Amino acid sequence: MSLLRSPSRGAATSLVRPIKLSRTTRSRARTGQPLGPDRDQNRQTRTALAISVLVALTLMAVDATGRPNSAVEPLRIGAAEVFGPLEAGADAAVRPVTDLASLLVHSRELQADNTRLTDENAGLRAELATGEVDRNRLAEYDALAGITDRTGFKLVNAQVVAIGPAQAFRRTVTINAGTAEGVKKDRTVVNAAGLVGRVLRAGRHTATVLLVIDAGSVVGGRLDRSMELGFLRGNGSLGADGRLVLDLVDPDSVPVNGDTIVTWGSRGGSPYVPGVPVGTVREVQAKAGDQSVTATVEPFADMTSLDVVGVVTGTRQPRGTSGGAVGGAQ
Amino acid sequence: MIVIRPLITLLLVLVTVTVQVGLFTKLSIAGVVPDLALLLVVAAAIVRGPAYGTVLGLFAGLAVDLAPPADGIAGRWALALALAGWLAGQARGGARQPAVATVATVAVSSLAATSVYALSGLVLSEPGIDVASTLEVLPIALLYDVAITPLVVPLAMLVWRWLDPTPVRW
Numbered sequence: 001m002s003l004l005r006s007p008s009r010g011a012a013t014s015l016v017r018p019i020k021l022s023r024t025t026r027s028r029a030r031t032g033q034p035l036g037p038d039r040d041q042n043r044q045t046r047t048a049l050a051i052s053v054l055v056a057l058t059l060m061a062v063d064a065t066g067r068p069n070s071a072v073e074p075l076r077i078g079a080a081e082v083f084g085p086l087e088a089g090a091d092a093a094v095r096p097v098t099d100l101a102s103l104l105v106h107s108r109e110l111q112a113d114n115t116r117l118t119d120e121n122a123g124l125r126a127e128l129a130t131g132e133v134d135r136n137r138l139a140e141y142d143a144l145a146g147i148t149d150r151t152g153f154k155l156v157n158a159q160v161v162a163i164g165p166a167q168a169f170r171r172t173v174t175i176n177a178g179t180a181e182g183v184k185k186d187r188t189v190v191n192a193a194g195l196v197g198r199v200l201r202a203g204r205h206t207a208t209v210l211l212v213i214d215a216g217s218v219v220g221g222r223l224d225r226s227m228e229l230g231f232l233r234g235n236g237s238l239g240a241d242g243r244l245v246l247d248l249v250d251p252d253s254v255p256v257n258g259d260t261i262v263t264w265g266s267r268g269g270s271p272y273v274p275g276v277p278v279g280t281v282r283e284v285q286a287k288a289g290d291q292s293v294t295a296t297v298e299p300f301a302d303m304t305s306l307d308v309v310g311v312v313t314g315t316r317q318p319r320g321t322s323g324g325a326v327g328g329a330q
Numbered sequence: 331m332i333v334i335r336p337l338i339t340l341l342l343v344l345v346t347v348t349v350q351v352g353l354f355t356k357l358s359i360a361g362v363v364p365d366l367a368l369l370l371v372v373a374a375a376i377v378r379g380p381a382y383g384t385v386l387g388l389f390a391g392l393a394v395d396l397a398p399p400a401d402g403i404a405g406r407w408a409l410a411l412a413l414a415g416w417l418a419g420q421a422r423g424g425a426r427q428p429a430v431a432t433v434a435t436v437a438v439s440s441l442a443a444t445s446v447y448a449l450s451g452l453v454l455s456e457p458g459i460d461v462a463s464t465l466e467v468l469p470i471a472l473l474y475d476v477a478i479t480p481l482v483v484p485l486a487m488l489v490w491r492w493l494d495p496t497p498v499r500w
Contacts, residue, residue: 041379041380041381044381045379045380045381045384045416045419045420047381048380048381048382048384048385048416049380049381049384049412049416052384052385052387052388052408052409052412052416053409053412053413055388055405055408056388056391056405056406056408056409056412057405057409058405059392059395059404059405059408060403060404060405060406060409060450060454063403063404063405064403064454067403072396072404075396075404076396076398076404078396079393079396079397079398080397080398082344082397083344083347083348083351083393083396083397083398084398086344086348086352087348087351087352087397087398088352090348090349090352090353091352091353094353094356098356161352162351162352162355162398162399163355163358163361163399164355164399164400164401165350165351165354165355165358165361165362165363166358166360166361166362166363166467166470167362167363167365167444167447167467167471168400168401168402168447169402169448169451169456169457169458169459169463169464169467170400170401170402170456170457170458171458172398172399172400172401173399174351174398174399200399200401201398203398206398207398208398208399208401209399210401214457214458215457215458216456216457216458236457236458236463238360238361238458238463238466238467
């Protein structure tokens with residue numbers, strides 16, 4: 001405004017236009033083009049960011065301090081009721097495709113053996129067409145039924161429908177059996193080859209299973225040859241080299257390559273029932289600092305191709321010595 | 331539209347997370363799956379701005395945190411995706427930005443999200459996370475996210491524009 005009262009006439013005429021311009025700029029700012037909304041948006045963004053970060057941090061704090069029975073657990077179970085069936089449905093929808101893919105892999109493996117199997121090849125191919133994967137699955141079910149017969153454990157069969165991604169840094173899977181089928185928290189999960197893991201939580205028709213190779217998993221194990229006890233911790237490996245690390249309770253005992261390890265068993269068979277084969281000792285290392293040794297154990301169950309699993313729902317103690325040792329052990 | 335729009339958004343998040351957890355695990359590379367939820371959030375942030383991207387990131391991340399078989403401490407993906415949504419919104423060049431800019435935005439957001447998730451795990455001493463495994467996962471996740479960007483992000487951007495056709499002022 002001071003410019004209007006400019007003392008020089010010549011200067012005043014030349015300043016008329018700048019004044020008009022500044023006025024339009026000011027009015028534009030008032031009606032919202034473009035300064036105002038930018039500031040509004042910035043404030044909105046800051047608010048959204050602040051609230052989101054606060055909500056996330058609060059949730060983390062609540063869940064981290066209250067585990068495993070934090071206030072977030074009901075939310076997880078709620079999410080399992082929603083996402084569990086969705087995952088199972090999605091898995092069922094693409095199973096024909098994934099089965100076909102694994103069928104192709106199978107047939108490629110077969111071709112490597114071609115020299116030996118040339119004369120059988122035609123027959124094999126015909127059989128492949130009838131469903132190699134289906135028959136493999138059937139064989140797994142049969143083997144699981146065999147476990148039930150041998151040990152007296154009651155098993156509920158299920159399939160793996162979703163696998164936790166490597167980005168999550170955990171080794172967990174979703175299976176398509178839940179409380180409606182008798183699956184409960186802290187039940188042992190096995191497959192035809194051996195121990196798979198334990199149930200972390202169960203929804204109505206799905207459950208989340210913590211694999212034994214997860215870095216947070218600890219299983220009590222027993223060397224079958226020496227009956228020595230130890231703890232098996234997962235190495236959390238995200239790839240195919242999932243292994244267990246065995247720490248023996250008695251530091252003087254030395255495991256030998258090839259030793260088989262079975263579960264020691266928890267009181268009441270939860271989370272782990274006794275006598276389930278876990279894996280084979282593959283490597284024995286002396287621990288730095290003391291005399292004790294640790295052994296690397298390769299699990300019997302192939303964690304990269306889990307499909308049919310069984311959840312132990314009945315905990316009838318098997319006959320024999322291991323049942324008696326369980327009570328005294330813990 | 332006032333009820334339908336949030337419903338569709340919710341449905342989108344449900345479908346995205348289901349596909350990510352249920353189907354993409356079958357296409358994993360060394361166990362790493364593409365972060366579909368992240369791509370949805372980035373697309374929303376590009377079309378709708380950083381505030382919307384942040385809030386959608388929070389909810390989508392929460393779904394990833396809670397959907398089975400996830401068992402990490404909840405809130406970590408929520409934090410990661412909210413920050414990614416904010417970041418993508420800040421870097422956006424508008425709904426009609428060049429494709430290269432979109433890919434770059436996805437790359438930066440993916441790196442940020444995976445790092446924030448891993449870092450929060452390290453801070454909370456979650457099992458299974460160390461620097462080595464993080465460095466192993468980060469590049470694969472980044473490349474995989476970028477690789478499926480052309481298939482997912484343009485479509486997601488279309489959906490977000492269709493959901494709310496009023497142009498966002500820049």
